[in-house]
Amino acid sequence: MESFPELKPSARILLGPGPSNVHPRVLKAMISPVVGHLDPDFSKLMDDIKRQLRIVFRTSNEITFPVSGTGSAAMEAAMANLIEDGDDAVIGVNGVFGGRLVEMAERLGAKVHKVEAEWGRVIELDRIEAALKAAMKPKVLAIVHAETSTGAYQPAIGEIARLAHDRGAMLILDAVTSLGCVPVEVDQWQVDICYSCTQKGIGAPPGLGPITFSERAMQAVRARKTRCRSWYLDVTNIEHYWGPERLYHHTAPISMNYALYEALRIVIEEGLEPRWARHLANARALQAGLVAMGLELTAQEGHRLPQLTAVRIPAGIDDAKVRNELLARFNMEIGAGLGPFKGKVWRIGLMGESSRRENVMLVLNALEEILGSMGIEIARGRALSAADLAYAQHAPNTDKPR
């Protein structure tokens, strides 16, 4: 009989686009005994998770729950529940994930109207307004809040929702890389469907896709002429399991829900505002350090994400070699570029548990050392001084207690 070695994954410092590091309390929650998906203990946990998610999404939406699947499953749930054959869908595209929304909308039979912006730039409001107008009777406007492939931070979501509603469309907001890192104000901005993931700002492993539907979105779902194309993601089925009836729909991933519960407990203990401030302070220091090293940030100035910084790879430097050295010598992962940014940018994430001052200093020091050894002229220590200065200038609480 073939035998297999014991599982021994390395404990990495995760500074890529997600997953981010997971708090030991969350890992501990995952080894709790598995109960049935209709057990009264699990039923109580489901109610608590829904309440926690409403706090984090800043919403009172009744239909708020974690989709059993990663962020892409939540994305597909948002799109599949609203879109019917022939519907007009306006979609912002300035990176990989806007492109994924387009692909889903096309597969669902929508007539897609893209509003494009150059990679790294955000989508301008007047272009969104013009596209909504050109679409005549748009059903959906979908946009990515934090474009993980470029580091661009889409502003004015409340304004965008107003533009959508003025034309009778629903706003779907992709908050996969924003929830738990920067403000996401579902009710205040009047977002109709907002979805996220567990493995970035929330600080759990990948596996669930938190989602929330406004009353207006649910009315549109209930007014569909045809059934949702996806059986698994049809919210009118799932609501009977996550709602008070607790009717079996699928076997919920029990241990992942334990993880989400504990991760959300940690988010709520820290407080959303202090958490956002921590992400911002650590990002300012990282970005100041990278610039001091002579590197160029790729996202549009004034619209850079705190939780994900895309940085141009200096000419003549081998992308994979640097990432491999970071992994081998510093036990640290950063992200490669996607699509047209492949081989051209690195993506450094400081999300959730990973957004810590010590990680900022470590990655700057490691990059100085590796790039210096590859012939890039870098004054050693300059990036760390710039980061220190940024901390001194804006400095709330940048490290979380362990």
Ligand code: PLP
């Ligand atoms: N949307 C955005 C903005 C993302 O960054 C990602 C993944 O990184 C997704 C959607 C898809 O999420 P997942 O990889 O969890 O399926």
